[in-house]
Amino acid sequence: MFLRLVGESFLRQKRRKLLAGIAIALGVCVATAMIAVATDIGDKISRELRSYGANLVVTPQQDGLAVQIAGVDLKPPGSRAYLNEADLLKIKGIFWHNNIVGYAPMLSVNVLLEPGQTDVTMLGTYFSRRVKFGVENFTTGVRVTNPWWKVKGAWPGDDSENVLLGERLASKFGKEPDNEIEINGWPHRISGILSTGGPEDDQIVAPLPLSQSILGKPGAVDRIYVSAITKPEDAFARRDPRSLSPEVYDRWYCSPYARSIAYQLEEAIPHSHAEPIRQIAQNEGVVLSRIKGLMLLVTLAALIASALAVSAAMATSVFERRGEVGLMKALGAGNLSVAGLFLAEAVLLAVLGGIAGLAGGSLLAHQIGRSVFGSTISIQPVSGALILLVGIVVTFAGSGVAIRRAVISDPALALRGEP
Amino acid sequence: MLLRATMFRRGRTASALLAIVVAAAAATAALNLFVDMQAKLTREFRNYGANVAIVAPPAELLPQDVLPIVESALNGRGYAAPFAYVVAHASNGTPVVVSGTDFARARKLNAWWQVAKWPDGPNEALLGIKAASLVSSDGKPFDLSFEGHTIRLNPVGTLQTGAAEDSRIYIPLSEFTAWTGVAPSTVEVAVSGSAREINTAIAKLRDALPRAEVRPVRQIIEGEARVFGKMRSTLLAASAIIIVTAALCVLATLLGWVSDRRRDFAIMKALGASQGLINSFFAGEAAILGAVGGVLGFLIGVQIAIWIGRVNFHAAVAPRLAIFPIILSGSMAVALVAAITPIFLLGRLQPATILRGE
Known part of the structure; x- marks a missing residue:
């Protein structure tokens, strides 16, 4: 029954699921590309700094x-x-x-x-x-x-x-x-x-x-x-x-x-x-640490932004369905099973969107590496898995607040379409 | 009516607004950094020292007032230091290169010089690490002679660079000239700025000093251009990715938010509102949302950029107000596209179909 509910929800609300999934995929995509570039930039720039000579x-x-x-x-x-x-x-x-x-x-x-x-x-x-x-x-x-x-x-x-x-x-x-x-x-x-x-x-x-x-x-x-x-x-x-x-x-x-x-x-x-040779060796270190620091902080900002954006997308997609929650509760569903249904959907969405985002992000990082540095930038499998995991957690957390609010509200009010 | 519509759905509106604010903040920070980082990075690159050398032509001298001329041509965008060289002899007859310079300027120009202590008094000398072991391994005062004139110098500090400077002795320029009668033959200049600004400065220096040779130090200029170009492209690509995905993400969120309101739309239409009124209603709401989100996001994004500048470069990033209209119009445009598209698609449907929930 539970699986059928989840499955039907995906089949019947293709458009909504697609939009939320796109938001997740984009968030993960940005995270992947930025992390890949930031972890590799030190290597790439040190190689470029060699054009200063011995x-x-x-x-x-x-x-x-x-x-x-x-x-x-x-x-x-x-x-x-x-x-x-x-x-x-x-x-x-x-x-x-x-x-x-x-x-x-x-x-x-x-x-x-x-x-x-x-x-x-x-x-x-x-x-x-x-x-x-x-x-x-x-x-x-x-x-x-x-x-x-x-x-x-x-x-x-x-x-x-x-x-x-x-x-x-x-x-x-x-x-x-x-x-x-x-x-x-x-x-x-x-x-x-x-x-x-x-x-x-x-x-x-x-x-x-x-x-x-x-x-x-x-x-x-x-x-x-x-x-x-x-x-x-x-x-x-x-x-x-x-x-x-x-x-x-x-x-x-x-x-x-x-x-x-x-x-x-x-x-x-x-x-x-x-x-x-201090003129070259020492300044190399200074320039390198500045560039690495810059990319790290930009990446951090991009990660926070994409986490917030994914949360916002998930919250919106849950708010849309308060009527549904009201209906399920009116038919006798417990708070736990309603929340479980929504969370299961969120996780499924996060996995699908996350994998798509991971693929897109690696492709972007690869392109940046090729066009800027003439060599590839690839994402480590470990960090890839980690990004996916964080993506799921963020999706979970983002929908959590909205789900809680939807579940505790009075079904009669929700069905009447009031806040 | 607009206001009430927004207030009525606080939760949904808040999350849609959050998405816009976040995207606008990320875009502001990325753009601000991209514009400002170039200036910051150029300054870091100036630590590599001189990228232009001004050399007296053979058998001629640089003009007496060469430094003021150079500095007025630079107009505050860089450092310059004069150097004069002779080969003098230590008391045991070994030849050693002695250079006269302005220590305050040399210190600014050559930030990488590892100096134990800078001299600041008369007869005080800065000894290259190799020269020090030759002329004054015990740190006692020593004699140097040049064309029959002898000078007694006090070693106060050693200098280590890993290059030719290690074999030299540096003394204040005024004493150097009094001792040897030789005037500076080289002025080393570190011009800061982009490749184009450096070329302009070189052209200006050539105009100001027509007799001297103004030589770009290609090792430094080309290395900088290369690394800087790569960094710029990386930042540009990163900013583009952040901005485009942020915009798409907002679009996806807002599309969900608007199309969820198809019932409102259907009711308004059923009550006799014209398509134009409905369009302007939704568009107005989206525009307000986009504007508020854009302003908030700009303020937050500037703070993020300032924070990154302070943490990484220990210098403030100046907020670029020129970015504001871009962010504002961008977030409003995204919001409008998100609002109009579903209405346009729904416009062809009968209100009854929508109200029935099909």
Whole structure:
């Protein structure tokens, strides 16, 4: 009898049920989409923040002072320490290797340009080098770590003898892509003109082996820039790892803070000193926590709003049926069975509307991820189930108040159509 | 009659009103945040420091009054700090880069500098962490010489950035100039604003300083543009979802509310009311409901936006009054659509059919 009542109610009042169901579905849809976006936004934005360039730098431990003004190296040669290029691969072997987006080794050497000209700095680096670590293949170099570098012409090959000329040097010497330039007496082809808006505009950028052979130190690298996805720094991150107890140390080591990644890089690369680049690393944390906080609060507001909207829809749909309640009570139904009938309907509606909303919300989140970030945002099954559960509870609570008022009112009044 | 109709069904009207208020509040908060957050986020991005560098052309100096010129071009939208550089020698003969700057300005410009203590007196120096271990590892005063002139400096603080600054020594600009005779060669500028505003500022700086090179720092500008663009699109998508679903939700609720009143409609018609009168009656009621809901929702939504601004950005979100007409007309339009649609559909039916409950 009870089931039949519920079933008939759905069959006979298709329009009313549909409207209430739509309200629930929309509420759940907003909740799902916002929760999915808010939980994923941190990840997505940290990846985008990598377009600011490397946030960690590895230098030789015995490195002296850098004597550099506006990109020109004024340090006398011979007094420098170097890292070994072969150790670079170990970067991909550290605990947080999946968070390493890319790295670029640098080796600067002063060279003489064209006969009779003063010396300029040549920067040797990887452009877009394919590296194999274990079974993993990946591409790394300045094209990954420094996406703001623009080249007119073509990027040189990583094993070629071709170079990039900084744009101010190029205009000084009147060079175009594909011209030749004499470096230390040897002609090299200029494959492109580099524009960075930084000191590189006054430098020559060359494949790493070329600058190593000019320096006469095969395998030497004087610093490595590492671009890693990190977690915003907090008080815990700033603690000195040597002062931590073993358990706390493990927790520190296994958190992707810029400092703990730097610590692991130092471990991996012999005789090295790794450090976060504060301009990038610290501000990244600030921007990231602001954006995450913003999305969290917007989501919270949207959740409350959709809960209230669902409650309002349910209350309206119950108020409409006071005559029905009056009739059932006049025919001898108890308060409990009337309330039970309504609540059962509400739950059924919540489940149906909730599932539709969940599907719609996941689709929306997926679309936002694809159109804004070019990667998918998906909702975890656990949070999906949780949202559905909360949706049912909200529907329940929303109709509860209205049902109570409908049930306790006098059936005669309700049937006469009075409040 | 309108008033009584509303009062008569307090419960139903209240829940329909609640739906409108909630939707209008959510829409107001979303729109207000979307408009205001851009300014707030741009300010956060300014912590990345200089996005424009003004450099003296080779073998020339920047004009004496370069800072006032830059600041009048910025018009309060950003910070600027001058830097002068020389290579001096420590007492053991090691070369070290010494920079003269205005500490108060540098501090504002480079918020990420980790400084133990900022110098504020004469002969006080800020030492990069690497430079400190070289020239004054014990924290005692030290000598620097440049072209035969020697200066004795008091190390008061260390500076750590993880970049070139770690190898430098910073001293007040006035002492730097008195000691070396070298004037600032670079002014670093952090312009705040959108990409377009930054470009306008660069053009203004170029006009104001025709001899100097004004170089945009592409690393900072492009990184910001990219992250900011993504965040803006996400917020826009989120706001659109919230607003559209809120409107649809109100529509669904109100449709139920209005079509439940088909009996009223039928009775009025049976008593001889014209279709036009009935339409305007229902429309008027819906418009009032929409207006009241829109106003209440706007007030609540502004409060929500202010709260979010305070919690997340520690700064007030200015209520955008321009949003008010949008919210008001939006909620009234939704209410009207919800009211008119069922009446229009019912208009073709005979009142008797409705009254019989079919």
